[in-house]
Amino acid sequence: MLPQLHNIITRRKAPSLHQKIFAYSKQVTPYLSGSFGALNNKSIAVTNENSHKELKRVYDGLSQSHPEAGKAYWLTRTWDLVCWQPIYVTFISIYGLHSLPDIKNIGQFRYKEFITGYRFFNGDHQHGSPEELIPDAGEAILALTEFYRSQISEWTRIRPGFTNHLLADLLLGSLIKLQQHEPSLTNDYITAQAKLWLEACQLSENHLDSLKVDSSSGMLKLIRISCCLVYKCDSRKYCDNCPRHPDNKKIA
Known part of the structure; x- marks a missing residue:
């Protein structure tokens, strides 16, 4: 059965909390589309020991779309793609709904060389303040990212130090977006x-x-530790928060 058809047939009505998470997600970006139901054998999830095959297809797709960018970019981009949805959903849930779904068991789907769309197969969740939920969220994210790293290790070398820098930048970048969305949150x-x-x-x-204070807005901004290497793609340049950007070298 085609993965898309499987997702349609097995989709179930989500619990009320998850419905809210899905609605908030779509407001952030249409690519962050959530659903509730059984996972298929093409899902990228801890319950699927063959997730490495889908991740390799993402990597291979990137290598075909951007052959000029090189292996370091393809790997960095693959890692960022498999991590962004779980982190975004976690932040949306904790700061928007004071809740935490079963992030460790989130399923994700590949579309060509992109990872978009996520699914929960159970309604497990907990409620609390960010301070109460963050320790459990961190534990789930650690388990999830270690699984992703082990799966990618099936076909290439990927160092923990490398992924830790990328994860830290993703977490801090999400907090910057949170403050931009809610300017009342202090530095x-x-x-x-x-x-x-x-x-x-x-x-x-x-x-x-x-984390630096932006001289114009007075709010925090992020100068990343890691570089996403997108500048290696044709007609692309350094990101504004890239550590290689000349303006950021002056600040650092």
Whole structure:
């Protein structure tokens, strides 16, 4: 059965909390489309020991679309693609709904060389403040990202230090987006939340140095530790928060 057809046939009515998560997700980006139901054998999920095959197809698709960019870019992009949805859904749930679904068991779907769309197959969740939920969220994210790393290791070498830098940048970048969405959140609050996330995900507090105060807005901005390497693609350039960007080298 085709994966898309399987997802349609097995889709079930989501619990009320998950319906809210799905609605909030679509407001962030249409690519963050959630559903509820059974996972198929093409899902990227801890319940599917063959997830590495779908991740390899993402990598191979990137190599075909951007042959000029090289292996480092293809791997970095593959990692970012498999991590962005779980992190976004976690932040939407915790800060938007003061809840945490079963992130460890989230399923994701590949579309060509992109990963878009996610699914939960159970309604497990907990409620609480961000401070109460972040430790459990961090534990789930650690388990999930370690699974992704082990799956990618089936076909290439991927170092924990490399993925830790990317994960830290993704977490801090999500907090920056949170403050941009809710400007009433102070710099001190965002910094305190960043410290909690880094601790929960067993990442160095040194990553806090990546947070800078923007001289024009007075709000926090991120200068990443890692580089996504998109500048290696034809007609692309450094991202605004790239550590290689000349303006950011002056700040750092």
